[in-house]
Amino acid sequence: MAHPGTLPVPNKAAIEYVIKVGLALGAEIANFTEFDRKNYFYPDIPKGYQISQYKFPIVSGGSLHGVAVTRVHLEEDTGTSKHDRGNFSLIDYNRAGVPLMELVTEPVITSAKQAGDFARELQLLLRTLGVSEANMEKGEMRVEANISLSDVEGKFGTKVEVKI
Numbered sequence: 266m267a268h269p270g271t272l273p274v275p276n277k278a279a280i281e282y283v284i285k286v287g288l289a290l291g292a293e294i295a296n297f298t299e300f301d302r303k304n305y306f307y308p309d310i311p312k313g314y315q316i317s318q319y320k321f322p323i324v325s326g327g328s329l330h331g332v333a334v335t336r337v338h339l340e341e342d343t344g345t346s347k348h349d350r351g352n353f354s355l356i357d358y359n360r361a362g363v364p365l366m367e368l369v370t371e372p373v374i375t376s377a378k379q380a381g382d383f384a385r386e387l388q389l390l391l392r393t394l395g396v397s398e399a400n401m402e403k404g405e406m407r408v409e410a411n412i413s414l415s416d417v418e419g420k421f422g423t424k425v426e427v428k429i
Contacts, residue, residue: 292327309344
């Protein structure tokens, strides 16, 4: 909540989960990491910034199901905006500040089938490791698939957020 004088405290279990995922991906595990503030205004971020890793993620590289992984890092979850109640929006802050694992791939996914296969394989991995139930219908895993439709690899990789 960003109360004056308070500092964020890393969640040891969340860090261990990200390292587990990194080892399973055959990735490089950092010996140094740090968290940064991403400052921006959005209604579901009550304090106006989000704590996230960018420059020094815990996990770099690796692959899963033939898809190269760029990074796996931690950030704090935001609130959830609900726009289905009429002419107004509600915001659920219940998960705001809770650790969230984000996995970003290289821009190598070229079809919806490949994106779906990758997401299902990741979901199975997360469940097998005991890191997350990764139920998409419960909001425990969200996939933002970016699919390259050209012969040249796309600019954006796929992003997967997992509630741990």
